[in-house]
Amino acid sequence: MFIVIVGCGRTGSKLAGLLSEKGHDVVVIDRDTEQFSKLPVTYSGFKVKGDALEQEVLKTAKIEQADKVVITTGNDKVNYMVTQIVRFTFKVTGVLVRVIDPEKVKLFEKDPAVMTLSPLSLLVNEFAARIEGDEV
Amino acid sequence: MQVMLIGGGKLIYHLAKNLMSKGHFVTIINKDQEYSVQLSRQLRADVICGEASDPDILEDAGAYQTDILVSLTQKDHDNLFICKMAKDYFGIIRTTALVNNPDNEGLFKNLGVDAIFNTTQLLSSLIEQNVAVENISNLITLENGRLSITQFIIKEGAPVIGKTLKDIDLPLSIVLGGIIRNGEIVIPRGGTEIKEGDKILIISLPEDQAKAIKVLGGDI
Numbered sequence: 001m002f003i004v005i006v007g008c009g010r011t012g013s014k015l016a017g018l019l020s021e022k023g024h025d026v027v028v029i030d031r032d033t034e035q036f037s038k039l040p041v042t043y044s045g046f047k048v049k050g051d052a053l054e055q056e057v058l059k060t061a062k063i064e065q066a067d068k069v070v071i072t073t074g075n076d077k078v079n080y081m082v083t084q085i086v087r088f089t090f091k092v093t094g095v096l097v098r099v100i101d102p103e104k105v106k107l108f109e110k111d112p113a114v115m116t117l118s119p120l121s122l123l124v125n126e127f128a129a130r131i132e133g134d135e136v
Numbered sequence: 137m138q139v140m141l142i143g144g145g146k147l148i149y150h151l152a153k154n155l156m157s158k159g160h161f162v163t164i165i166n167k168d169q170e171y172s173v174q175l176s177r178q179l180r181a182d183v184i185c186g187e188a189s190d191p192d193i194l195e196d197a198g199a200y201q202t203d204i205l206v207s208l209t210q211k212d213h214d215n216l217f218i219c220k221m222a223k224d225y226f227g228i229i230r231t232t233a234l235v236n237n238p239d240n241e242g243l244f245k246n247l248g249v250d251a252i253f254n255t256t257q258l259l260s261s262l263i264e265q266n267v268a269v270e271n272i273s274n275l276i277t278l279e280n281g282r283l284s285i286t287q288f289i290i291k292e293g294a295p296v297i298g299k300t301l302k303d304i305d306l307p308l309s310i311v312l313g314g315i316i317r318n319g320e321i322v323i324p325r326g327g328t329e330i331k332e333g334d335k336i337l338i339i340s341l342p343e344d345q346a347k348a349i350k351v352l353g354g355d356i
Contacts, residue, residue, distance in 0.1 A: 053212065054237070054239070076189070077211075077214050078213050080217050080220070081212065081213035081217065081243075084246075088247075103191055107217075107220055107221060107225075
């Protein structure tokens with residue numbers, strides 16, 4: 001699969017390394033080249049430096065050909081806008097996006113082609129499940 | 137009307153003052169605490185200090201009672217997010233945003249932001265408007281140039297001659313106010329045919345004026 005990852009922070013870089021190791025074609029985008037140093041040595045994909053809010057940058061990453069786009073920047077508003085550009089301008093049908101504030105998930109999920117993951121919700125649900133599991 | 141303004145700087149200050157002098161109720165949301173204090177001293181508007189993309193802040197600022205939300209920050213992603221949230225979470229009917237990067241204009245429109253102000257384009261069209269073209273005369277502008285009334289004369293050979301108004305692909309933001317034909321006033325309707333020598337009064341936003349003139353056969 002051809003996968004574009006927007007944001008090369010802790011999440012983005014780890015995911016990129018993992019997917020690259022499994023043999024997928026990966027491109028990571030980040031504004032800051034220093035972030036690329038977080039990628040593991042085994043990473044064999046491409047790195048694109050630039051602001052993912054600019055369509056030119058997304059074009060450079062060949063995003064319109066992506067099977068999946070993963071958006072993991074640390075700003076929900078940036079994530080939202082990148083999601084919309086990827087969906088409307090580049091017509092990508094598989095978008096996964098990290099949403100930091102669970103209250104904002106609703107806004108993203110109006111589009112069925114967008115799947116959201118909220119670390120906070122995952123954590124809360126997991127804790128709750130463990131606690132309830134103990135009670136049984 | 138209840139208007140919510142988001143952002144800072146001179147623009148917000150003057151806009152708020154202007155709107156209030158016309159009897160609108162204005163609430164401002166600004167991130168910077170110092171500037172918020174300053175605004176609340178200078179204006180009688182409600183000033184809320186906080187992140188406008190936070191639904192709790194929007195609710196505190198009275199989003200459920202707001203008729204129009206205007207997002208004027210320097211960041212397009214903030215403006216887009218705030219407008220979408222205003223619509224989807226609080227049912228605000230009209231949202232207006234500043235678009236800083238012209239590439240994003242289509243996206244904002246697609247996503248249902250009602251009015252878009254593209255600063256780059258706006259400035260150039262205002263300048264363009266002031267450059268005289270022979271068969272166009274700018275009669276008046278209202279509200280510091282936010283609405284303009286222009287007279288356009290249909291010249292010989294214009295492609296729209298003989299067409300009815302409903303057949304002409306006029307942008308929706310443009311109203312034809314009247315047609316002066318041989319000194320008589322014709323009130324334009326869908327079935328009105330355009331003739332050579334017609335003087336057409338165009339009421340439009342300055343940024344759309346050029347579009348209207350183009351459709352009617354002007355060369356801009």
